[in-house]
Amino acid sequence: MRPGPRRSISQADIVDAAFEILEHKGMAAVSVRGVAAALGLTPTAMYTYFPSKNALLRAMVEQLLSTIDLAAASDPGVAWRDRVHAFAAMLLERLAEHAGALVLVTSGPLDGPHALGLNESLIAGFLGEGMPHADAARAALAVRAYVLGAAAIDAAERAGDAEVGAGAPSQALWTDATAFPLTAATADVASDDDGFAWGLDRLLDGLVRRAA
Amino acid sequence: MRPGPRRSISQADIVDAAFEILEHKGMAAVSVRGVAAALGLTPTAMYTYFPSKNALLRAMVEQLLSTIDLAAASDPGVAWRDRVHAFAAMLLERLAEHAGALVLVTSGPLDGPHALGLNESLIAGFLGEGMPHADAARAALAVRAYVLGAAAIDAAERAGDAEVGAGAPSQALWTDATAFPLTAATADVASDDDGFAWGLDRLLDGLVRRAA
């Protein structure tokens, strides 16, 4: 789809093309062959830029985190807790957007420059709250875990649209209020959208309480 | 590999075979064709038992949660917080065991009987701490998110064993302490194994504080 008589292509171009496919056709369509075709390349030419499909996925993670990094983490005009919320909400939105996009985050350690930059911001924030150094690092890990897990749950719920349960023989009665009364009584609350922000606030409460 | 002149096969047999493949050859080897071959079946015969590969994955999730459900959630002899820790540790261990096993949890909503049973136990625990009904449901969601996210991070770190980073052009200097001093100074702490339990305790602190 690129205009003109393109001569050469960058890694960033490939990552962009991959995201465009992800957005329009889902994660299952993000294949080496598919991305190559979108760029007018042969599948084998892709291996000039990335040694494997997994390397492409990891580059996608970095690009994703870079957009979040710039927008949310570095604005000193707002309070620290609000910046954490902004970062978390953006990451959740981008990851849960398409079910299956979570394989990006399991494609390898989050050790790219933008991933580390975000972690750095998180740790700095906790240090600013008066936390000891070791606790701040673990607190940053906890926040990352919560956000990623929330994205996983969100994506999973989105994935079960037109799926008929075929797991166990007799489980069609799962909506039965007598079997799981507490879950049934709070089904509307659990699907509440700002339950995510509420839980994040509780986690931050528990983390910074140690400092006070 | 099943002995004797097997005549018929159950859904549970298929799920068991799938887990055996997962344990020995990883998630990538869990294919419709591979599971069928392990059972001496033709790939097409699998569609007699499950309408799709995704349905098989969802059945695997239920089987996985059932083992955890029985062992951790229902023992009233130990304190509630300890039971949450036991449940969380078991789920983390099983999910992070093999990188890529997290696609199980994104294969669809966690609406099977054992998934709902675990959620029921969590909500009941929070109610026992004096939480309002709506908050207890959201608290259970937060705990699930934290555990799942920790599993994702764990699996991702395990996945990057013999991977050489090919994401961005110039990122080989990521260990440079000057670029990310806080992350570098706490690298040993972040990979600490009981950072998971610590973070879970902080989350529970923040959640139950509302009740007190």
Added chain:
DNA sequence: ACCTGAACACCGTTCAAGT
């Protein structure tokens, strides 16, 4: 250095046909 064409060893899924 960058790219092509052919090939290898796989996928999930469908369909007609057998018993």
Added chain:
DNA sequence: ACCTGAACACCGTTCAAGT
């Protein structure tokens, strides 16, 4: 109802060869 065999439309990756 359960299973087979053949087929369709795909995968990731490697290798020899071109420029």
